[in-house]
Amino acid sequence: MKNRLRILRAERSWSQADLAQRLEVSRQSVNAIETGKFDPSLPLAFKLARLFNSPIETIFTDEE
Amino acid sequence: MQCLPISKAGRRYIYRLAPTMATYLAFFFIAQWTFHHLHPTGLVVYLLAILPALPLVGSLAVVGLYIAEESDEFERSIIVQSVLWGLGGALSVSTIWGSLEDFAKAPHLSTFYILLFFWIFMAISQPFIRRRYQ
Numbered sequence: 001m002k003n004r005l006r007i008l009r010a011e012r013s014w015s016q017a018d019l020a021q022r023l024e025v026s027r028q029s030v031n032a033i034e035t036g037k038f039d040p041s042l043p044l045a046f047k048l049a050r051l052f053n054s055p056i057e058t059i060f061t062d063e064e
Numbered sequence: 065m066q067c068l069p070i071s072k073a074g075r076r077y078i079y080r081l082a083p084t085m086a087t088y089l090a091f092f093f094i095a096q097w098t099f100h101h102l103h104p105t106g107l108v109v110y111l112l113a114i115l116p117a118l119p120l121v122g123s124l125a126v127v128g129l130y131i132a133e134e135s136d137e138f139e140r141s142i143i144v145q146s147v148l149w150g151l152g153g154a155l156s157v158s159t160i161w162g163s164l165e166d167f168a169k170a171p172h173l174s175t176f177y178i179l180l181f182f183w184i185f186m187a188i189s190q191p192f193i194r195r196r197y198q
Contacts, residue, residue, distance in 0.1 A: 026071070029138035032197040038138050 005034045005058045008052045022051055073137060075129040084126055089120035120179055138197075146190045153185025154178050 008017055016034070020027040023044070032038035040048065049056045069077070095112045098104060104112060127147060134140040158178050165185035 025136040026139055028194065029136055030195070032138050035197075037197045038141070041137055044137060 001039045001060055002036055002063055003034065005048070005059065008054070010058065019051075023047060045053075051053075070123040071134060071136055073130055073134040073136075075140075076133060077126060080126045080129065081123060084122050085118050087122075088116055091119060092116040101106075117176075124179075142190065142193055142197075145193050146186045149189035149193070150186030152181035153189075157181045 005019075010014070013049060014022075016030045017027045020030045023030065025044075029038070032043075045056050045060060046064050048059055065112070095115050119185055127143070131140055131143055131147070134143065155178075157179070158173075161170065161173050165172060
């Protein structure tokens, strides 16, 4: 699943480790989600949405 | 090599697995010493023989607890996949070796080693599974 995490992260000057710390997951988790190789669960997607103060559908798109 | 931070569940996994393995070693030597020096008979033989296996069964419960407690869903998925590889590998080896024993008269391999194969395949598979997500 494609997403805008890298952009949203860059806008805040957060590293993957920074985001991982805020989400309470490993940096590898953030990298896997960001590269679209791992789709987060709904609870984690909502957590990301709250963190970036954006609706889920503006962060994730279901196009391949 | 990059050092991976360990989650709370990961730390609990290590804290549980280390004493489980230490208990296995202790029970193994107790059983071996007792069989060699006291030559038990009857029901005691069965109880002593089972003794070292109990912590090994417990090690599977430790893996199960880790999967249940790991809040990082990505890390949990890595472990679940590696467990599946461990199970698949152990069952494949035991099935192939069983066939070799039946038809090619290969030397007998104790079923005790199936768990060892499970751990080996589980451990080997993890870096390959992680690489898929990089």
